[in-house]
Amino acid sequence: MQLLLDSANFEEARTCAEWGWVSGITTNPTILAKSGKSTEKTLVKLKKIISGPIFYQLTQETIEEMVKEAKLAADILNKQLVLKIPATEVGFQATAILSKKYTCAVTSIFSPAQALVAHAAGAKYALYYHNRAKRLMKNGKHLAGELVLALKRTDTTVIAASLKSPDELVQARNAGVPILTTTFEILKQMMRHDLSDKAVADFILTGTGLLDK
Ligand code: E4P
Numbered sequence: 001m002q003l004l005l006d007s008a009n010f011e012e013a014r015t016c017a018e019w020g021w022v023s024g025i026t027t028n029p030t031i032l033a034k035s036g037k038s039t040e041k042t043l044v045k046l047k048k049i050i051s052g053p054i055f056y057q058l059t060q061e062t063i064e065e066m067v068k069e070a071k072l073a074a075d076i077l078n079k080q081l082v083l084k085i086p087a088t089e090v091g092f093q094a095t096a097i098l099s100k101k102y103t104c105a106v107t108s109i110f111s112p113a114q115a116l117v118a119h120a121a122g123a124k125y126a127l128y129y130h131n132r133a134k135r136l137m138k139n140g141k142h143l144a145g146e147l148v149l150a151l152k153r154t155d156t157t158v159i160a161a162s163l164k165s166p167d168e169l170v171q172a173r174n175a176g177v178p179i180l181t182t183t184f185e186i187l188k189q190m191m192r193h194d195l196s197d198k199a200v201a202d203f204i205l206t207g208t209g210l211l212d213k
Contacts, residue, residue, distance in 0.1 A: 001173065004055075004181035006161060008035045008042050012184035013049045019187075024052030026127075026161065026181040028084065028107075029059050043076045050080070055105060055181075057084035058094070066094040070102060084127065087114045095121035105159065110137070112150035119156040125179070126151060129162035130172050140168070144175035166190045 002023040005016045008031045016022035025046060035042045046054055056073045060066045066085070074081050083098055084107040085091045095104050099122030106118035107127040115126040128147055134140030147158045160172035163182040166189050172180055 002179045003187065004179065005184060005187060006031065006181045007184055008032050008046060009184065010045055010049060013046055016184070016187065017049055017051070022187065024054060025050050026055040028057045040076060043073070047077055047080060052080070053082045054080045055082045055084050057107060061090060063090060063094055063097065067097065070098050074102060082125065087118065092117050092121050095123050099123060109147065110143070112146045115147045115150045115156070115158070119151060119154050123156055125157050125159050127159040127161050130160045130168055131162040131164040141171045141175050144172045144177050148176035
């Protein structure tokens with residue numbers, strides 16, 4: 001199981017790198033626009049901070065332009081690059097071409113049938129939007145399970161995105177999804193429980209640690 005940060009914020013990326021339990025970073029055009037810097041500068045900087053995979057989403061709409069954009073991303077991110085490619089007819093065609101050279105993730109998947117096409121096109125990952133499926137289709141958890149089942153015994157792995165609470169991460173995981181990406185705030189929330197804080201505070205009061213005088 002892996003947890004990824006869904007952000008292009010340098011401070012958040014740095015903190016996640018320090019935590020040591022966040023495996024990589026996912027971005028999308030909206031997230032990159034928020035960084036306020038050019039996409040190239042943002043990716044160069046993220047690469048200096050994060051040692052794991054860095055997901056970059058293609059924005060172009062023709063095969064030729066997508067291939068060009070993928071090469072530019074690969075020049076910046078090298079082996080850390082995972083190309084996110086939208087689940088559209090052109091996107092699946094681009095995946096079939098680009099997956100021969102790069103690691104590809106088909107994104108915005110909302111049906112098991114799309115997941116099958118992603119696999120057939122050579123994608124290493126099939127990325128779906130858990131909370132959006134829950135809100136718009138009333139079936140986030142169900143979709144997660146369907147995707148996991150559809151891709152069972154293939155080399156394409158499901159990734160859950162659009163996870164809006166720690167509970168949603170648990171839901172996706174319990175439906176069998178092995179990789180989960182979410183915001184910095186939710187990753188932080190996942191570490192905390194009021195009763196843990198209380199238990200730790202009680203132990204500290206005992207003053208029996210090796211460093212206590
Ligand atoms: C996925 O790549 C996105 O960053 C994000 O999780 C999409 O969903 P949202 O806009 O509902 O959060």
